[in-house]
Amino acid sequence: MELTMVVATTLNGKITQGDKSGSSWTSKEDSEFLNKIEKQNNLIIMGSKTFEISYDLLHLPTSDKLHVIVTRNKAKYSDYQKEGGFEFTDKNPQDIIDNLVMRGYKKGLLLGGSEIYTLFISNNLVDNLYITIEPKIFGSGKSILENLPLNVQLKLEEMQKINTQGTILLKYKVITDSILQKQEIPLG
Template sequence: MKRKVIVYIATSLDGYIATEDDSLDWLFKVEGEGDNGYSEFYDTVDTIVLGRRTYDWIMDHEKENFPYKNKKCYVFAKSIHEPNNNIEYVDGCIVEFIDMLKGAEGKNIWIVGGGDLISHFVKENLVDEFIITIAPTIIGKGIPLFNKQNTEIELELKSTRRFNQFVELHYIKRQDEITRVNG
């Protein structure tokens, strides 16, 4: 079975993944149900992809408790950084790198974030599925899940699930319906 690239993320009702100062406090105020399906999803992936800013946020908030120790983790960064036992830095063509990962044996590939990296993956048509959990919170401004771009992708709703106040939307990309919009 071919590996899939999946965006699995929570967002506010108005489409933000964090406040302007990178806070997720709004998310943790919402009453969920268990782990809102996280463990079930986590078992389907063996590779994690993150942007440098998201990685730095995780390290600032989790301190020494890196949450993805049992997975292969890649951090896209534009500059060279010190070696790390938990992650491997990547500075190269995202399309070629993801094609290489998808061609290897393994489980699915999770794009943890952030918004800029997700938008780049969307622009390059690299995302196979979106699992987006909506929190009943309106932030007003912040870091958007999707940046404005000239890409239109038609999706097909695979499923919805409710976790108390959260709603999970699971979409798959329609392979035959990808278009680029000029402009």
């Protein structure tokens, strides 16, 4: 299955503005891009924290896609659980992908946040990366990835300036195994 990670970041690699959750700081053009790529995919994987802040914001209740939400606490989300709609899982990332492949999914989006990007990329399950670089610097906030000894090799495939402010959209392919010290990285 082809998994595409989608992230919006500041120039210095922050995906949140300090302690604030949500992406109100990203450009209109990035939101448009996110809407467009979501329309092209019927599978979205995200962490429970991103799910919580996106549920109302992204009109998730009316979405017809499969959302796989990674959590260690499935019981907490039992009211939202809906087979084929919102599925909460505590499986390790490889098992999540294997299950989706078995069910016929061929591609999907990995929408974050940091913990879930790190979990999938460190297990070498990300094939493509769309990264929107907003022309901003935040002194604090969550980084794209958590602090792990990764060494991910990428190849630039597309590059586009999407507004006059200078927001840049890049598409990369992940070209090699990324894991330097796999034994130190928890799977689930």
